Amino acid sequence: MINEKRGIMMRLVLLGGPGSGKGTQADVLKKKYNVIKLSTGDLLRQAIRDGSELGKQAKNYMDKGELVPDLVMVGILEEKTAEFEAKKQGYILDGFPRTVPQAEALLKMLDKQGVELTMTLLIDVPEEELVRRLSSRWTCRDCSYTTFKDSNGNPATCTQCGGELYQRDDDKKETIMNRLEVYSKNTRPLISFFKDKDLLEDVDGFGQLEEISARIFDLFDMKGIK
Numbered sequence: 001m002i003n004e005k006r007g008i009m010m011r012l013v014l015l016g017g018p019g020s021g022k023g024t025q026a027d028v029l030k031k032k033y034n035v036i037k038l039s040t041g042d043l044l045r046q047a048i049r050d051g052s053e054l055g056k057q058a059k060n061y062m063d064k065g066e067l068v069p070d071l072v073m074v075g076i077l078e079e080k081t082a083e084f085e086a087k088k089q090g091y092i093l094d095g096f097p098r099t100v101p102q103a104e105a106l107l108k109m110l111d112k113q114g115v116e117l118t119m120t121l122l123i124d125v126p127e128e129e130l131v132r133r134l135s136s137r138w139t140c141r142d143c144s145y146t147t148f149k150d151s152n153g154n155p156a157t158c159t160q161c162g163g164e165l166y167q168r169d170d171d172k173k174e175t176i177m178n179r180l181e182v183y184s185k186n187t188r189p190l191i192s193f194f195k196d197k198d199l200l201e202d203v204d205g206f207g208q209l210e211e212i213s214a215r216i217f218d219l220f221d222m223k224g225i226k
């Protein structure tokens with residue numbers, strides 16, 4: 001039933017805090033379900049490279065150091081997804097929408113295309129766990145490889161080149177707390193928005209990468225997504 005209502009083609013919004021493993025899960029889903037991962041950065045770069053009208057507009061804002069307005073961004077997304085609809089190619093949105101107005105614009109766009117969002121999937125990780133994960137990330141001074149130190153402080157040096165590891169300012173606890181606060185402030189209304197529309201599903205984001213993937217596969221099975 002769900003299949004018939006929502007269609008088999010996957011149109012997925014992925015939500016999850018910094019450190020939730022959202023990007024990695026998107027890559028896993030991309031392979032398993034043969035869908036395309038669309039990040040706003042990639043979309044913008046491609047539109048600019050293609051020299052489309054909207055790409056030119058986006059470039060103007062970016063050159064001035066301004067944010068690309070939602071209307072332009074959704075326009076670019078609309079052009080791209082129209083190609084996918086024509087090919088029946090499923091896709092995952094990573095990093096969009098970030099605000100309720102963007103979410104509204106997205107649903108309006110899908111409505112215009114005569115299709116429905118399959119679901120918004122939240123990878124739910126408790127804040128303490130995100131802090132623990134993010135603050136254990138260290139970067140190599142020589143090759144910029146990032147690695148995670150365990151509670152014993154291992155590894156002591158870069159596992160790729162043996163170089164010295166340091167903690168980037170971005171990965172320090174205070175910065176992390178700020179990032180999480182911004183995330184939570186922006187995302188909480190988004191979660192309510194999709195929940196109210198019966199479009200939100202969440203999976204427990206605690207544990208190993210493979211365990212979290214398995215939970216997502218189970219959920220998709222249940223929903224008849226193949």
Ligand SMILES: [Zn+2]
Pocket residue numbers: 140141142143144145158159160161162163
């Ligand atoms: Zn290294």
